[in-house]
Every structure is written in structure tokens, then in C-alpha cells.
Amino acid sequence: MLEKCVRLEADGVTWGPHRGKPIVEDISLSVKAGDRLAIIGPNGAGKSTVLRCLYRGVRPQRGMVRLDGIDLWSIGPREAARRIAVVLQESPGDFPFSVRDVVMMGRIPHRKGMARWSEEDHATTAAALARLELKDLALRQFSSLSGGEKQRVLIARALAQEPELIILDEPTNHLDIRHQLEILELLKGLGRTIITTLHDINLAADFATHVAVLASGRLTGHGLPTEILTPERISSAFRVEASRQEIGDHRFTFSLR
Numbered sequence: 001m002l003e004k005c006v007r008l009e010a011d012g013v014t015w016g017p018h019r020g021k022p023i024v025e026d027i028s029l030s031v032k033a034g035d036r037l038a039i040i041g042p043n044g045a046g047k048s049t050v051l052r053c054l055y056r057g058v059r060p061q062r063g064m065v066r067l068d069g070i071d072l073w074s075i076g077p078r079e080a081a082r083r084i085a086v087v088l089q090e091s092p093g094d095f096p097f098s099v100r101d102v103v104m105m106g107r108i109p110h111r112k113g114m115a116r117w118s119e120e121d122h123a124t125t126a127a128a129l130a131r132l133e134l135k136d137l138a139l140r141q142f143s144s145l146s147g148g149e150k151q152r153v154l155i156a157r158a159l160a161q162e163p164e165l166i167i168l169d170e171p172t173n174h175l176d177i178r179h180q181l182e183i184l185e186l187l188k189g190l191g192r193t194i195i196t197t198l199h200d201i202n203l204a205a206d207f208a209t210h211v212a213v214l215a216s217g218r219l220t221g222h223g224l225p226t227e228i229l230t231p232e233r234i235s236s237a238f239r240v241e242a243s244r245q246e247i248g249d250h251r252f253t254f255s256l257r
């Protein structure tokens with residue numbers, strides 16, 4: 001089911017540190033409402049930097065990011081935060097926040113000034129907790145949760161934000177294979193436009209409607225997984241020998257060259 005979704009386009013996006021060489025260069029991609037894009041590439045390729053450009057974390061030095069055709073930098077940070085939820089690997093740490101508090105933080109972009117939480121804020125937070133099956137953990141301290149539970153809480157916070165687009169950086173990091181599959185299944189079921197980085201190419205192929213391959217700051221392919229995930233492209237991007245397995249359309253095994 002498609003809920004609130006948005007289309008995103010990046011056109012020639014280039015970013016690097018002040019006075020430094022660009023880290024990502026000439027990134028053009030298009031994500032339709034309801035698509036799930038997985039960005040894959042080796043360590044240091046620039047995946048997190050591309051995400052930062054897409055969620056208004058940094059302003060591209062060249063090129064433009066558009067949400068439903070509108071320049072992301074022509075809307076304020078608050079509106080951007082209402083429309084785009086970001087799930088990063090950093091977490092609220094050891095501060096004494098309960099799970100409910102953390103999920104409630106997703107409502108901050110919707111709050112009017114320093115007003116108290118509204119009934120809608122409470123209801124949306126409760127719905128996000130229920131959807132992620134976190135009701136029994138609502139009063140637990142966030143820092144006491146397991147990695148998989150924390151990841152679910154951060155996704156619930158994103159959902160409480162009622163965004164049209166969810167951007168995630170390595171949501172399956174540190175999770176065992178069951179929890180990796182669970183998190184990706186859950187994200188699929190949200191019915192939102194999703195852009196995520198993923199290290200596991202086989203998981204990306206199963207999860208994503210579209211894949212973008214990044215190597216040395218440039219896209220080497222962007223499109224349907226069956227078209228983009230070729231042994232040649234993967235071997236070249238990751239500097240390994242990738243071979244396609246007989247099972248499934250795009251299952252790969254890897255070895256050093």
C-alpha cells in the first residue's frame with residue numbers, strides 16, 4: 001500500500017569539503033514515489049555523502065536535488081524535516097531517554113514552537129510504536145536495547161515523523177541475518193519512498209526496486225537490479241571477482257582477484 005510518498009531527483013550533484021576535491025561528483029538519479037533505491041558501493045565510495053546531499057545535510061556545490069520537482073534548498077529545514085526522515089547509524093546514545101521519548105522526537109518538526117505535545121503527536125507516536133511492535137518496550141531505556149531493537153525504534157521515530165521519504169544509512173549494520181531480513185521486510189511494508197545504503201549486494205537485490213552503484217564518488221550504474229547488478233559492474237566497483245549463482249536472478253558469490 002502506498003501511503004505518503006514523494007518523487008526525488010538528483011541532477012549533477014557534486015559535493016566536497018571546502019577547498020577540497022569533490023567526494024561525490026555529477027550524481028544524477030531519479031526515485032519515483034514508492035520506489036526503494038539501494039545505493040551500494042565499496043567503503044569510502046561516497047555513499048553517506050550522497051545521502052547527506054539528498055536529505056539536505058549538506059548543500060551541493062553543483063547540481064540540484066528536487067522533491068516533487070521543487071528545489072530541496074528552496075524549502076526550509078523544518079519543512080524538509082517534515083517530509084524527509086533520516087535514520088543514521090548514530091543513535092541517541094546513553095542519554096536516559098525511554099523508547100517512547102525517542103519515537104516522540106519524530107514529532108518535533110510538526111510541533112508549533114515550544115507548545116506541549118498535541119493529542120495528534122501522542123496518537124502518531126502510539127501508532128508508530130504499535131506498527132513496529134514496540135509497545136511492550138515503550139518505557140524501557142533506549143540505551144538498554146539490543147541493536148535490532150534500537151534499529152526498530154529509530155525506524156518508529158522516522159515513521160512518527162510522517163515523512164514522504166525515508167533515507168537510511170546502513171540500516172542492517174550489526175544485525176544478524178534474521179534481523180536484517182526483518183528490518184528490510186518491515187521497510188518494504190511501510191509503503192514509502194525509501195533510499196538506503198546497503199553493504200550486502202544480495203540483500204539489496206532482494207529489497208530494492210532500483211539500485212545505484214557508486215565507485216570513487218561517481219555512479220557507475222542506476223536502474224533495475226536485474227539490469228544493474230552484473231558480475232562485471234560489481235567486480236569493477238568492489239575490486240573482487242563476482243560470479244552469478246545459478247539460484248535466483250541475482251545471487252552473487254565473491255572472491256579476491
Ligand SMILES: Nc1ncnc2c1ncn2[C@@H]1O[C@H](COP(=O)(O)OP(=O)(O)OP(=O)(O)O)[C@@H](O)[C@H]1O
Pocket residue numbers: 017023041042043044045046047048049050
Ligand atoms: N566532511 C568531510 N571532509 C573530508 N572528507 C570527508 C568528509 N566527509 C567524507 N569524507 C571522506 O569522503 C570519503 C567518502 O566518505 P563516505 O562516508 O561518504 O563513504 P561511504 O561510501 O559511505 O563509506 P563506508 O561504506 O565506509 O561507510 C571518505 O574517504 C571520507 O573520509
